[in-house]
Structures are given as structure tokens and as C-alpha cells.
Amino acid sequence: MFSPDLADALDGSDALTKRRRAAAERAVAAGQPSFTEEVWRYTPIDDLDPARYEFAAPGGAAGPTGLMSAVDDGAAAVVHIANGAVLDVSVRADGVRVDTLGDGADDLIGTVAPEGPDAFGDWNLALATAPVAVSIDPNAVVTGPIVVHVHTDVEGLAWFPRLVVMAGRTSQATVIEHHTGGDALALISPLTELSVGDGAHLGHVTVQELGGAAWQIANLCSDVGRDANLRIGHVAMGGDYARARIGTDMTGRGGHSEIDAVYFGRGTSTLDFRTFQTHIAPHTTSALLFKGAVDDYARAVYTGLIRIEADASNVQADQTNRNLKLSPNAWAESVPNLEIENSDVQCSHASSIGPVDADQRFYLESRGVPTDVAEALVVRGFFDEVLDVLPSEQISASVRQRIDELVSDADFAAAL
Amino acid sequence: MSDNSAHTLRIEGLCASAGGQEILQGVDLEVSSGRVHAVMGPNGSGKSTLAHVVMGRPGYEVTAGSVTLDGVDVLSLAPWERAQAGLFLAMQHPTEVPGVSAAQALAEALALRAGNDSPGADQLERTRSLLEAEAAAVGLKAELVARPLNVDMSGGEKKRNETVQLAVLQPRIAILDEIDSGLDIDALRACANRIEALTEAGLGVLAITHFTRVLEYLRPDEVHVIVDGRIVDSGGPELAEALEADGYTPYLPEEPDAGVAVSIGGLGSTPAVGTGASAPEDPFADPWADPLDELG
Numbered sequence: 001m002f003s004p005d006l007a008d009a010l011d012g013s014d015a016l017t018k019r020r021r022a023a024a025e026r027a028v029a030a031g032q033p034s035f036t037e038e039v040w041r042y043t044p045i046d047d048l049d050p051a052r053y054e055f056a057a058p059g060g061a062a063g064p065t066g067l068m069s070a071v072d073d074g075a076a077a078v079v080h081i082a083n084g085a086v087l088d089v090s091v092r093a094d095g096v097r098v099d100t101l102g103d104g105a106d107d108l109i110g111t112v113a114p115e116g117p118d119a120f121g122d123w124n125l126a127l128a129t130a131p132v133a134v135s136i137d138p139n140a141v142v143t144g145p146i147v148v149h150v151h152t153d154v155e156g157l158a159w160f161p162r163l164v165v166m167a168g169r170t171s172q173a174t175v176i177e178h179h180t181g182g183d184a185l186a187l188i189s190p191l192t193e194l195s196v197g198d199g200a201h202l203g204h205v206t207v208q209e210l211g212g213a214a215w216q217i218a219n220l221c222s223d224v225g226r227d228a229n230l231r232i233g234h235v236a237m238g239g240d241y242a243r244a245r246i247g248t249d250m251t252g253r254g255g256h257s258e259i260d261a262v263y264f265g266r267g268t269s270t271l272d273f274r275t276f277q278t279h280i281a282p283h284t285t286s287a288l289l290f291k292g293a294v295d296d297y298a299r300a301v302y303t304g305l306i307r308i309e310a311d312a313s314n315v316q317a318d319q320t321n322r323n324l325k326l327s328p329n330a331w332a333e334s335v336p337n338l339e340i341e342n343s344d345v346q347c348s349h350a351s352s353i354g355p356v357d358a359d360q361r362f363y364l365e366s367r368g369v370p371t372d373v374a375e376a377l378v379v380r381g382f383f384d385e386v387l388d389v390l391p392s393e394q395i396s397a398s399v400r401q402r403i404d405e406l407v408s409d410a411d412f413a414a415a416l
Numbered sequence: 417m418s419d420n421s422a423h424t425l426r427i428e429g430l431c432a433s434a435g436g437q438e439i440l441q442g443v444d445l446e447v448s449s450g451r452v453h454a455v456m457g458p459n460g461s462g463k464s465t466l467a468h469v470v471m472g473r474p475g476y477e478v479t480a481g482s483v484t485l486d487g488v489d490v491l492s493l494a495p496w497e498r499a500q501a502g503l504f505l506a507m508q509h510p511t512e513v514p515g516v517s518a519a520q521a522l523a524e525a526l527a528l529r530a531g532n533d534s535p536g537a538d539q540l541e542r543t544r545s546l547l548e549a550e551a552a553a554v555g556l557k558a559e560l561v562a563r564p565l566n567v568d569m570s571g572g573e574k575k576r577n578e579t580v581q582l583a584v585l586q587p588r589i590a591i592l593d594e595i596d597s598g599l600d601i602d603a604l605r606a607c608a609n610r611i612e613a614l615t616e617a618g619l620g621v622l623a624i625t626h627f628t629r630v631l632e633y634l635r636p637d638e639v640h641v642i643v644d645g646r647i648v649d650s651g652g653p654e655l656a657e658a659l660e661a662d663g664y665t666p667y668l669p670e671e672p673d674a675g676v677a678v679s680i681g682g683l684g685s686t687p688a689v690g691t692g693a694s695a696p697e698d699p700f701a702d703p704w705a706d707p708l709d710e711l712g
Contacts, residue, residue: 021420100515172629241432274615358474360511360512360513360516362473362474362495362511363498363507363510363511363513363565364496364497364513364516364521365472365493365494365499366471366473366496366499366504366505366507367496367499367504367521367522367528367581367585368496368499368500368522368524368526368528368585369496369497369499369521369524369525369527369528370494370524370528371496373493373524374521375533377513377520377521377524378513378516380515380516381513381514381515381516381564382514382515383515384514384515384564385515401566
């Protein structure tokens with residue numbers, strides 16, 4: 001899709017340049033992805049025409065506040081990245097370090113994901129022009145969120161945001177990644193690495209509110225240490241095609257991870273989620289809750305795998321995906337999977353796809369609540385369970401308000 | 417909605433089907449302000465269907481007859497319009513509505529009744545206090561009315577919660593669909609006392625029940641027996657006592673294999689009344705069969 005030569009021209013240490021070259025060659029060898037591959041099933045990946053995009057790093061101005069209203073005010077650090085370039089970095093609290101390319105970031109890139117996890121991940125390593133590494137000192141308790149704004153508004157741009165978070169031993173912090181975009185037709189392929197040190201508590205929230213022409217192919221890879229706790233939140237509201245592949249590797253005994261996602265597809269957008277809860281160490285737990293709605297002609301795909309490796313005994317892993325179909329033309333698919341190589345585990349998975357529950361609507365109507373209001377209440381209520389557990393109350397509040405706005409004018413009756 | 421004028425729910429010749437199977441076969445009933453009517457019948461007699469059809473639950477088709485409230489055609493209204501007109505249905509199995517509290521839902525309904533598009537913060541607060549006060553009146557913990565509707569509530573708590581909402585909404589006519597099921601005796605007494613107080617203030621009640629126990633507390637003015645989708649007997653409270661002693665057997669048809677015509681006892685209702693062309697083709701059909709069982 002892109003020339004490996006592009007990687008050679010980027011800044012960074014010699015060691016990084018060497019790794020970039022190798023990653024580009026792996027990506028070229030993998031070839032153009034196709035929906036005939038299982039990992040791209042149900043996706044419009046065959047519509048991806050690399051010739052429509054140009055790899056560049058023109059930079060620009062910061063994006064809109066969107067769902068992040070007032071979040072920056074109490075932030076421990078704020079980073080602005082736009083169109084392939086870091087605009088500014090502001091660290092406001094002790095215990096937090098932010099490094100960029102040519103600085104400390106070079107050696108940290110690839111800590112959790114030295115390769116892949118797919119061709120886009122390799123392209124990201126090869127072509128990340130504005131990598132940012134956030135390090136939390138061991139034992140540091142960082143109260144405000146560390147906020148990374150990533151904005152794309154250059155027509156035809158392809159670029160590869162990369163964020164590495166190193167949560168030191170028994171540290172506590174929350175990182176919020178905010179992806180915004182205008183109407184530009186652009187290809188954004190971010191990769192986030194979360195390294196959660198032993199005993200650390202890390203929260204990470206992605207807030208995706210891209211424009212309607214943007215393609216996003218995102219990867220999040222994480223490594224959860226001994227007795228560590230990782231809470232991942234994912235909010236997906238925009239994009240023409242927005243894919244997020246989220247993986248948690250439970251490598252330390254006693255570790256716990258949670259992945260909670262809220263999504264709302266409108267127009268003709270396709271939201272695509274692939275999750276991997278991988279239990280490598282014994283006595284690890286993971287929980288996953290994905291709740292979304294599709295309206296208009298939107299599509300949503302959820303594919304999730306709980307994988308328990310042979311040495312991982314005493315594991316508990318749960319996975320739940322629920323979809324509300326708000327229009328007759330909307331479409332959702334949910335494919336949960338288990339792969340278990342150890343018998344001493346407790347796993348569960350559940351999924352559902354359906355319209356607004358007719359009994360719930362009738363119950364509210366029987367109290368005198370008009371049909372449209374009853375449906376709006378049911379849709380809001382549907383999201384409550386997951387909004388209550390997102391690792392940022394501010395984000396939960398603003399997403400709740402956005403969903404209120406989306407459902408208050410909508411007419412879902414046609415879906416029933 | 418409490419006012420001093422009298423209101424009347426009139427059900428005439430009501431026939432309704434579900435899944436193509438006729439369940440109500442010509443029901444006539446009239447409930448007015450301040451009166452308590454009990455409708456009793458065996459399983460499968462159409463009691464709950466009557467409640468659902470009057471409130472407009474999806475899944476039923478009205479094939480004949482009419483339902484009016486003070487002359488207004490109820491059947492042409494959406495369920496929420498029926499509620500706004502003054503009807504209330506206390507459900508036998510109240511639906512869990514995740515993420516929606518009683519205060520949120522009832523504030524919407526009360527705001528609309530007051531002519532406002534949506535409830536303000538003050539309406540929400542007022543509704544919450546009303547709910548808490550009514551919860552105390554029937555012995556429901558106040559924190560339960562702040563919870564998502566019916567979620568993680570016991571059967572008894574759900575029924576108390578229905579009574580709480582009934583009291584806050586103050587409808588003109590309330591249909592109670594087996595309000596007694598799942599309630600222990602103390603809860604039953606608390607709910608029935610609250611409803612009785614509301615009837616003294618003018619509420620009309622149509623209480624659907626399987627057992628006579630609830631009637632010791634609700635004290636009906638009239639008792640009706642429904643069998644096979646028709647009211648087959650009506651009388652005063654003494655009818656409930658007779659049912660307590662004899663059960664529904666006197667109203668039930670002979671065993672079909674006896675080879676004789678079905679006879680239905682009671683006050684002269686004949687099978688053909690009000691049913692018109694929708695009368696069942698097979699007079700020997702099992703009246704207890706669940707129509708939905710036969711769909712497959």
C-alpha cells in the first residue's frame with residue numbers, strides 16, 4: 001500500500017529506523033488486506049483504495065473539544081497532535097513524563113507490540129511520524145487524566161498516530177485519547193500500547209468522534225502485569241469505517257482487565273470491533289461489556305475472542321455484547337468466541353441484537369409516557385450499564401448527554 | 417387527575433384474538449368512579465387478555481366490540497394516550513426497564529398531563545417526593561423507587577411498586593391484573609388499603625384475580641365470573657364467597673367426551689351472545705388450551 005522507502009526518511013534513532021524498515025517489509029509481504037480473510041470478514045476493507053490517500057505529516061491546528069468539554073481543565077498532561085505532527089505537549093503534574101520522536105519515545109515504541117498485530121500495526125511502526133510516549137513514575141498517583149488529542153482534517157491524508165503508555169509499578173493514572181476529524185476523506189491508523197506494571201492501576205479511554213468520510217483502523221495492545229488492573233473504555237461515535245482491535249494480554253498472575261465500549265452508528269457508517277482477552281498467567285480475570293446502537297443505515301460488527309492458554313488456570317473471563325437496532329435498514333452482527341486450553345477456568349459469553357424491547361416500551365406507555373419518549377428512555381437506559389463503568393466520569397457524562405441528543409429527535413418506530 | 421366528576425369505563429361486546437385464536441368472546445362490563453369490580457376466572461379464561469386489550473398491549477387484535485372512557489373510544493388510542501386519558505394497568509408481571517427510574521418515567525407522564533413537553537428539574541423532584549411518600553404508604557423501601565424500574569426487585573416489591581405508581585398517577589380507572597400474586601399477606605394488605613383509600617376518593621377499579629383472598633381487602637362492589645372469554649355470572653360480594661366454597665366448577669363445561677352439548681351455568685349468558693361470526697367453530701374445544709400453544 002505504501003512504499004517501505006517512506007520509513008527510511010523519517011526521524012528517529014538508527015535502531016528505530018531499522019525496526020521501521022523491518023516492519024514495512026512485513027507489511028508489504030502481508031499484502032493488501034481482503035475481506036476474504038477471517039479478520040476482515042463483514043468489513044468494507046475491499047473498498048480501501050490506497051491511491052486515494054497520501055502519506056504525509058503536514059500538521060495543523062488542534063481539533064474541536066467535542067465530548068471532551070472541560071476535561072482538559074483538570075488534566076495532569078495535555079498533548080495535541082494533528083495530521084501527523086505533535087503540536088504541543090503540556091505536563092502539569094508530577095510523576096508524568098511525555099516523550100516524543102527523537103526523544104525518549106524511540107526506545108519505548110514497540111514495548112508491548114514489537115510487531116503487528118496486523119499489517120496496519122506494522123505500517124504504524126514503520127510510518128508513525130508523531131509517536132508519543134507517556135510514562136507514569138512507579139508509585140505515582142496521578143489524579144487528573146492525561147489527555148492526548150488527535151485531530152485529522154487534511155483531505156486525502158493517511159497517517160499513523162502512535163501512543164505508548166508505560167504505567168510504572170503500583171502507579172495509578174488515567175489516559176484519555178481523543179480522536180476528532182472534520183469532513184476530510186482520510187485514513188487514520190492509530191496504534192496504542194499500554195504497559196501496566198505490577199500492581200499498577202491504569203485507565204484508558206478512547207473517544208472516537210471522527211467525521212463521516214474518515215477511515216480509522218485502530219489497534220490497542222496491552223500487557224497487564226502481576227496484580228495489575230487495566231480498565232479500558234472505548235467510545236465510538238463517528239467515521240465512515242471505524243475499526244478498533246483491542247487486546248488485553250494477561251501476563252501477570254493476579255491481573256485484572258476490563259474493556260467497556262459504547263458505540264452509536266448513524267448514517268452509513270460501519271463500526272467494527274475485534275477484541276482479544278488473552279489469559280497467559282494463572283489467577284487472572286477479565287470482563288468485557290460492549291453496548292451499541294445502530295440507526296439509519298449504519299452497521300456494527302463485534303467479534304470477540306476469549307483465549308485461555310494452557311498455563312492459565314484459575315481464570316475467570318466474561319464477554320457481553322448487546323446491540324440495539326434502531327432502524328429497519330441498520331445492521332449488526334455479533335460473533336463471540338472461546339478458545340480454552342485449560343480446564344480450570346470460568347468463562348461466559350453472551351450477545352444480542354434486537355430492536356427497542358416492545359415490553360419495556362409498553363410498560364412505560366402504560367404509565368402515560370408517549371411512544372417516542374418511551375423509546376428514547378429505553379435507549380438511554382440501555383447504555384446506562386456501560387456508561388456507569390467507563391473509567392472517566394466526565395466522559396460518561398458527556399457521552400450520556402450526546403446519546404440523549406441523538407435519541408430525543410429520533411423515530412425508532414419504523415424498526416419494529 | 418383526581419376530580420369530583422364521575423367517570424365510566426364501558427366495555428361492550430369485546431372480542432379479541434391473539435395469534436389468530438379468539439380469546440375474548442364478547443365481554444360486557446362497566447366500571448365507574450368509586451366502584452370496585454372484581455373479575456374472576458380460572459386459568460386461560462381470558463382475564464389477563466381483557467386487561468391487556470383494554471390498555472392496548474401489542475399482540476392482540478380486537479375483532480368486535482367497543483371500549484369507551486366517558487364516551488371516548490379507547491381502542492383508537494395508543495396505550496400512552498389511554499393512560500393520559502385516565503386508565504392505568506397494574507401489571508401481573510411488571511417489566512424490568514434497565515436504566516429508567518419510576519421518577520423519570522412518571523415525571524414525563526405528569527409533565528405531559530400538565531401540558532408541558534418535557535419535565536423540568538422541579539417536576540422530576542416533585543415526582544420523586546411523591547413516589548417516596550407513596551412508597552412509605554405501602555412499605556416499599558424509598559431507595560427502591562429510585563432504582564431502574566423493577567430491576568432486581570422481588571415479586572412483592574414489584575407489586576408494591578405498581579401500587580406506588582398507581583397512587584402517584586391517580587388515574588380515573590385502574591385495572592389491577594392479579595395484584596395479589598407474589599404478595600405476602602402484609603404486602604397485600606398494605607397495597608389493598610392504599611387502593612381502597614383511592615377508591616374512596618373516586619378511583620374506579622377493575623381487579624382481575626384468580627383467588628378470593630385479595631377481595632377480603634379490596635372489598636368489591638361487584639364480582640364477575642369470566643369463563644372462556646365471556647362474563648358468565650355477575651353478582652355482589654356474596655358471589656366471591658360462593659366461588660370460595662365451590663370453585664369454578666359450576667361454570668365449567670361438561671367433559672367433551674361425554675358426548676353432550678356444552679352447558680354454561682350462570683345468569684343466562686349464551687355462547688353466541690356478542691361473538692357473532694367469531695364464535696369458535698368447535699364448541700368442544702378445550703377452553704383451557706393456551707391459544708399460543710396451538711400456533712405451531
